[in-house]
Amino acid sequence: xxxxxxxxxxxxxxxxxxxxxxxxxxxxxxxxxxxxxxxxxxxxxxxxxxxxxxxxxxxxxxxxxxxxxxxxxxxxxxxxxxxxxxxxxxxxxxxxxxxxxxxxxxxxxxxxxxxxxxxxxxxxxxxxxxxxxxxxxxxxxxxxxxxxxxxxxxxxxxxxxxxxxxxxxxxxxxxxxxxxxxxxxxxxxxxxxxxxxxxxxxxxxxxxxxxxxxxxxxxxxxxxxxxxxxxxxxxxxxxxxxxxxxxxxxxxxxxxxxxxxxxxxxxxxxxxxxxxx
Amino acid sequence: xxxxxxxxxxxxxxxxxxxxxxxxxxxxxxxxxxxxxxxxxxxxxxxxxxxxxxxxxxxxxxxxxxxxxxxxxxxxxxxxxxxxxxxxxxxxxxxxxxxxxxxxxxxxxxxxxxxxxxxxxxxxxxxxxxxxxxxxxxxxxxxxxxxxxxxxxxxxxxxxxxxxxxxxxxxxxxxxxxxxxxxxxxxxxxxxxxxxxxxxxxxxxxxxxxxxxxxxxxxxxxxxxxxxxxxxxxxxxxxxxxxxxxxxxxxxxxxxxxxxxxxxxxxxxxxxxxxxxxxxxxxxxxxxxxxxxxxxxxxxxxxxxxxxxxxxxxxxxx
Ligand SMILES: Nc1ncnc2c1ncn2[C@@H]1O[C@H](COP(=O)(O)OP(=O)(O)OP(=O)(O)O)[C@@H](O)[C@H]1O
Ligand SMILES: [Mg+2]
Numbered sequence: 144x145x146x147x148x149x150x151x152x153x154x155x156x157x158x159x160x161x162x163x164x165x166x167x168x169x170x171x172x173x174x175x176x177x178x179x180x181x182x183x184x185x186x187x188x189x190x191x192x193x194x195x196x197x198x199x200x201x202x203x204x205x206x207x208x209x210x211x212x213x214x215x216x217x218x219x220x221x222x223x224x225x226x227x228x229x230x231x232x233x234x235x236x237x238x239x240x241x242x243x244x245x246x247x248x249x250x251x252x253x254x255x256x257x258x259x260x261x262x263x264x265x266x267x268x269x270x271x272x273x274x275x276x277x278x279x280x281x282x283x284x285x286x287x288x289x290x291x292x293x294x295x296x297x298x299x300x301x302x303x304x305x306x307x308x309x310x311x312x313x314x315x316x317x318x319x320x321x322x323x324x325x326x327x328x329x330x331x332x333x334x335x336x337x338x339x340x341x342x343x344x345x346x347x348x349x350x351x352x353x354x355x356x357x358x359x360x361x362x363x364x365x366x367x368x369x370x371x372x373x374x375x376x377x378x379x380x381x382x383x384x385x386x387x388x389x390x391x392x393x394x395x396x397x398x399x400x401x402x403x404x405x406x407x408x409x410x411x412x413x414x415x416x417x418x419x420x
Numbered sequence: 421x422x423x424x425x426x427x428x429x430x431x432x433x434x435x436x437x438x439x440x441x442x443x444x445x446x447x448x449x450x451x452x453x454x455x456x457x458x459x460x461x462x463x464x465x466x467x468x469x470x471x472x473x474x475x476x477x478x479x480x481x482x483x484x485x486x487x488x489x490x491x492x493x494x495x496x497x498x499x500x501x502x503x504x505x506x507x508x509x510x511x512x513x514x515x516x517x518x519x520x521x522x523x524x525x526x527x528x529x530x531x532x533x534x535x536x537x538x539x540x541x542x543x544x545x546x547x548x549x550x551x552x553x554x555x556x557x558x559x560x561x562x563x564x565x566x567x568x569x570x571x572x573x574x575x576x577x578x579x580x581x582x583x584x585x586x587x588x589x590x591x592x593x594x595x596x597x598x599x600x601x602x603x604x605x606x607x608x609x610x611x612x613x614x615x616x617x618x619x620x621x622x623x624x625x626x627x628x629x630x631x632x633x634x635x636x637x638x639x640x641x642x643x644x645x646x647x648x649x650x651x652x653x654x655x656x657x658x659x660x661x662x663x664x665x666x667x668x669x670x671x672x673x674x675x676x677x678x679x680x681x682x683x684x685x686x687x688x689x690x691x692x693x694x695x696x697x698x699x700x701x702x703x704x705x706x707x708x709x710x711x712x713x714x715x716x717x718x719x720x721x722x723x724x725x726x727x728x729x730x731x732x733x734x735x736x737x738x
Contacts, residue, residue, distance in 0.1 A: 214625070214626060217621075217625065219544070245626055245627065245628040246628030247628075250626040252619065252623065252626075256617075256620060256622070256623045257623075258623065258638060259620075268624075268627070272627070272629050272633045272637070273627070273628055320627070323628060
């Protein structure tokens with residue numbers, strides 16, 4: 144009844160052909176202990192594009208995102224199977240240097256989490272621990288400018304990062320990520336704690352960052368996925384197994400334009416039109 | 421129709437509900453007062469004991485009495501032990517206790533904080549960790565005299581192996597007290613580490629930090645107020661301990677200030693104990709004066725803990 148996963152993946156056609164593939168997942172499954180959270184995800188993240196992950200709560204979007212920078216390592220019992228290729232390396236293999244990987248694949252969290260340090264230190268710390276040799280003041284300014292925060296904080300760089308508003312804090316977190324010059328930026332619902340104006344600023348920022356970075360964003364906001372992203376992957380919970388446990392799967396992966404105008408999978412269509420999820 | 425039916429379903433016990441809160445509040449206030457009153461009575465009786473002999477009978481000259489009390493305590497500080505209450509003092513004990521304080525600090529903080537950091541930040545969840553945790557919690561409840569016996573057998577006598585036995589020296593005393601407060605320090609430090617939000621660790625890890633960098637730059641700085649507060653309170657406990665020191669032979673009859681960690685020593689509470697045992701009533705005054713000195717030392721340490729908490733207490737907000 145259900146078509147096999149492989150055909151679903153390509154139902155949207157190949158992702159924008161001119162783009163290089165940065166991260167490539169093939170039949171990637173993720174377990175938390177003995178429960179399967181994600182089953183056989185096959186997905187290519189194109190370079191200098193924004194890829195959004197959408198789907199109902201609990202379907203494994205954050206789980207998938209955390210695979211990309213091995214943040215799941217922090218969760219006891221979490222493990223991956225299949226292949227996840229980044230820069231010629233299989234991230235599922237235990238020999239991967241996760242610490243070095245995380246500098247190259249940065250992450251912005253759902254809840255703004257600046258360090259309880261000065262704004263300057265918030266940006267400088269990541270660069271310093273990664274052995275940044277250049278001029279630090281210049282890097283801090285450049286990162287804050289890039290995150291569209293410089294003008295608001297340039298006069299109070301020594302104030303605590305916690306004294307900023309939520310939207311400013313989130314841009315500070317983005318600046319902090321940019322300061323270590325990653326290749327990919329993962330964003331897990333970065334705007335869910337922000338008002339529409341702050342959200343718009345972050346979205347503008349993403350559009351600007353796209354020139355130099357590859358962005359993967361998880362969002363519950365269909366409009367946001369539609370506005371910002373080039374590619375969209377829709378995840379769903381599969382039909383309940385015998386024991387009632389439900390596993391996340393990718394039901395459709397295609398260009399955003401196609402996903403929102405002509406979804407191939409009935410579940411995707413139901414989700415994006417608001418009938419389920 | 422439906423409105424009266426629904427509202428009749430709710431019958432708050434108005435009187436009982438209104439009374440329960442104030443009654444509970446009064447009980448809590450009473451509990452607080454017990455502590456405060458007992459402390460006041462204790463302090464008052466100690467003061468009374470000291471002032472009975474140390475100051476003039478004329479209470480109208482209150483200032484003179486305060487002056488008399490402080491000069492009396494000053495004398496106690498400058499005199500060694502004596503069988504004559506007129507010239508008896510706590511000089512050896514005060515210096516012994518300060519030596520102990522310094523050495524216990526050096527031994528117990530690195531080990532205690534290190535163990536707590538290992539358990540909270542490194543140890544994989546599992547049987548072993550659970551076993552260690554239960555053990556530490558139990559050790560915190562072991563009576564101090566038991567640590568005294570351990571210290572005597574292990575540090576002072578080394579189970580009869582004389583070459584390595586430390587003898588009744590500051591080494592043995594401070595190591596015994598360090599063991600005694602180690603569980604408390606581990607537990608306090610773990611509590612402090614647990615208040616550091618995981619979002620902070622994740623933020624640092626996601627930037628490509630190693631575990632050590634995260635601990636050094638974020639976890640420890642954020643938890644240092646809690647660590648220091650707990651540690652200073654544990655150290656205060658060590659300084660007030662008498663029983664284990666008696667066990668490890670911090671003899672009451674030491675007549676000089678220790679010159680180094682290998683020296684024999686006595687401690688303030690031990691001297692208080694040996695004066696209080698004397699039959700002459702005058703010695704009770706000396707003992708009470710010693711108690712005031714000890715209280716002054718403890719209050720100083722606790723105020724340092726409070727200052728630290730207030731100064732660095734503005735930890736992460738979320
Ligand atoms: N640390 C964890 N330990 C065990 N199971 C987990 C853990 N984190 C997530 N899970 C499980 O994995 C599944 C997917 O969770 P995940 O957080 O990835 O969902 P999500 O799509 O991000 O949901 P949301 O939209 O609500 O953020 C859920 O069933 C969840 O219970
Ligand atoms: Mg999530």
